[in-house]
Amino acid sequence: MALVRKDLLLELRSREVVPAMATFVLASFVLFRFALGGDRLGGGVRAATGLLWVAVVFTAMLGLSRAFASEREHRIWDGLLSTPVDRSALWLAKACSTFVFLVVMQAVALPLFWLFFLQEGRPPSIPVLVAALLLADAGIASLGAMLAGLASASHAREVLLPVLFLPFAVPLVLVGVQVTVATISPQTSAMDTLERLGFLGLYATIFALLGWALFEYVVED
Amino acid sequence: MSSSEAVRCSGLVRRFGERDALAGLDLAVADGEVVLLTGPNGAGKTTLLRVLATVLRPSAGSASLYGHELPGQAAPARRLVGYAGHEPLLYPLLTAAENLRLYSALHGSDGAEVESALEGVGMARRAGDRVEELSRGMRQRLSLARAMLHGPRLLLLDEPTSGLDDEGRGVLLTLLEQPGRTAVVATHEPDWFAGVAGRAVAIDRGRVAV
């Protein structure tokens, strides 16, 4: 089943999704930097971190809106569905490739973030941020693959996907920002951080399980 | 239900919203038969093929493939069926060989049969070309190769001759002429199939036309 993952990795050839996401992130950062105050960083690192997470979520949605695009455009679903492959495997493959795209995007975004926003004041712990992002990515990828499938049923799918996703993004961003920012303050204990990272892991697990179980309903016609 | 019967539909209904694309269709195809589906556009031929390919679930009535009831036993039925739809169902940005290798993997195989499949449709030279670079006729041929890849017992072909050049038509004919070949073919050119097809069934408005 993991062979299906190869299918999606091969689509890197199209070079549609990742550059668009990377550009979007860069543009967002520029926008945010100016919005927060070009000279001195208004709101401090906390505001910037919040915006980082928001940018991550929006960029993810941008990427996800194209998630099933090629299958849809060429009616390829009929071909895939007529094979004996497990429907859940289709979801898993899409989630994995989305995860990869997100990680690549963040690999580009983080250095930029550091450059734009972390040059003043105390920086948050980067390892924690990276861990948090990875866990969050797993959650976004799992849920996103599901929701992209749901949204593709409608004609307004590009608009619908963000709408469907945002309620789920709120807890993610909430904890993501918290775990990152809390590392600035020396009062935050390791337990606290682990607890929050654990939450992100739980989030990913819950929606991975739900995605695995429910995707066949999304795809069966 | 004997499993030498390739297809049996009884009162098959498939609804799309308010519209009944299939409105109580009965059909029986025996193993080794090649049956044509004829009828005007919108009659339900494509829908019928898609239901038989287990891509669509029946809304009502029954359909079974080699004794496997749909949709409950769709999973085992899929190994026995090869579907080539209206569209070539191929990723344009991948090469011919890559597409076939993907489908091979989806059928649980390691890709050994891809080469011979490509040769079988005369596409061996173009294996490394992206599908978007191939002509319509070649894409049709590739689609046939895809449908045949896992050695299915039943072929479901939707207008396989459209866009096919002479060499491709030759390939298709050879394919259908093989002894024991079972196929259900929707077509607007029933006469061309005269040599290989056993009978033609006319579909109209979701039912077998009398």
Place this chain on the structure above:
Amino acid sequence: MGISSQSARPDPGTLAAAVAAVLMGAALAMIFFYVPTDVDQGYSQRIFYFHVPIAMTTYVLFAWSAVNAVRYLLSRDRSLDMKSYVPMHLGVIFGSLTLVTGAVWAKASWGVWWYWGSTQLNTFLIIFLFYCAYFMLRFSVEDGEKRATYSAVYALLGVGLIPVSVLAVRVSQELIHPITFNRNGANMDGSMFLTFLVSLAAMLALAVSMYFVEMRGKRLDERVRRIRRLAEAAR
């Protein structure tokens, strides 16, 4: 599938409405006349007796919807889709009321129109967003089995959202603000607790009767549609 006439048994909808009316009357009476004024928060604390029952009803409606969503996916019985959708719809209505009463309570208690430190209010906000998204989904997909299936799937994703939201808010708190039900609940004396229960029962009864009303309306719609389809097919 003909047009059957209703048999002469007591209509559950009317019954529920009657019960709701009685309970509401009792609840209102108790809230305004029976319960003693809260020492800390004054007269406006009475909003609590509206706000929390309405909030709890919203959660119950969501659970009801989710249960029917599972049943629908397992059986593909279209009537279950309706039974899943209607509670969701009512949930939006009750949810809006919760937000409004919550804001009023917040203003009265703490002087601001919203209190971001509250676990419950934040969790509720997220759930409310989810309700709205559910509706967007429903409006975007054409009627039919697909819409029913997708709605059910999304509803079940929402089930995952609830514990996630609660945990998220709790885990990200820097300070714990104990304005929770426990404080008011465990410490409520007899009369307060009784009033609360009556109010809760009233809200639930109200939800149930609204459910029947809406279901009846939807069933009529469905019948009209079916008649129309039969008429067209016969032409």
